[in-house]
Amino acid sequence: MMIQTKSDASMNQERRDPIEVKICGLTRVSDAVGCAEMGVDAVGCVFFPKSPRHVSPATARDISRAVSPAVGTVGVFVDADYETVMQAVEACGLAAVQLHGRESPRMVRRIRKQGIRVIKAVFVNGRPAPDRAAGYPAHAFLVECARGPLPGGNAMTWHYESVRAYGRVRPLILAGGLSSETVSCAIEQARPDAVDISSGVEQRPGIKSMEKIRTFLSIVSRYRYRTAGSGSPVFGPVRTGITEVTG
Numbered sequence: 426m427m428i429q430t431k432s433d434a435s436m437n438q439e440r441r442d443p444i445e446v447k448i449c450g451l452t453r454v455s456d457a458v459g460c461a462e463m464g465v466d467a468v469g470c471v472f473f474p475k476s477p478r479h480v481s482p483a484t485a486r487d488i489s490r491a492v493s494p495a496v497g498t499v500g501v502f503v504d505a506d507y508e509t510v511m512q513a514v515e516a517c518g519l520a521a522v523q524l525h526g527r528e529s530p531r532m533v534r535r536i537r538k539q540g541i542r543v544i545k546a547v548f549v550n551g552r553p554a555p556d557r558a559a560g561y562p563a564h565a566f567l568v569e570c571a572r573g574p575l576p577g578g579n580a581m582t583w584h585y586e587s588v589r590a591y592g593r594v595r596p597l598i599l600a601g602g603l604s605s606e607t608v609s610c611a612i613e614q615a616r617p618d619a620v621d622i623s624s625g626v627e628q629r630p631g632i633k634s635m636e637k638i639r640t641f642l643s644i645v646s647r648y649r650y651r652t653a654g655s656g657s658p659v660f661g662p663v664r665t666g667i668t669e670v671t672g
Contacts, residue, residue: 441649445619445659450478452631457488459635467497467660477630489518497660569601586614596659605640619659
């Protein structure tokens with residue numbers, strides 16, 4: 426990816442839209458409804474069986490149905506095949522797909538051709554690295570570190586400023602180690618278009634704390650650093666038909 430250094434002054438003269446927020450790893454409809462009522466932009470459902478936040482297609486469908494159409498339901502996949510991803514999109518009414526493994530640019534391209542918003546994860550200290558993002562035709566890129574036992578942030582903070590200098594044609598989503606205590610510093614260092622949080626707003630894996638989410642949203646709402654893209658939503662819902670699923 427090309428590097429384009431921007432001064433603080435020039436960044437402050439650009440668009441100052443609110444930073445979007447995705448709450449990921451939801452496992453309960455009640456938590457999703459609570460997030461939507463508080464104004465989050467997206468909720469995430471994890472389709473990776475090894476994750477403690479993994480949900481069935483039926484649960485993801487119920488979450489997608491329960492939230493407002495203004496809230497995008499994002500399906501998170503790790504090295505799943507194309508058929509598996511598309512079946513989940515159609516069955517669960519997903520607004521977007523987040524590919525969180527070592528998926529190929531071709532995989533991203535195939536999903537996009539179906540009119541589905543695609544978020545590709547890239548990893549500081551991992552693969553694919555942020556400097557490989559230019560090869561992926563994704564709508565947005567989620568950046569986090571690659572430490573810990575599972576794909577994802579593993580609640581570990583990292584040097585957020587390391588991705589700030591990337592000139593972005595497509596939006597940047599910041600993740601990994603975020604909480605009410607760290608998000609201000611992370612935003613000031615990286616100046617993302619959106620932030621993605623999971624364990625930082627939980628009581629325990631998969632069970633969210635509405636109090637922590639409320640505090641987190643209050644802090645993020647103070648910032649207006651978005652500079653990428655054309656002004657369209659990062660997680661904008663593209664609803665598909667919802668079919669009946671079991672399991």
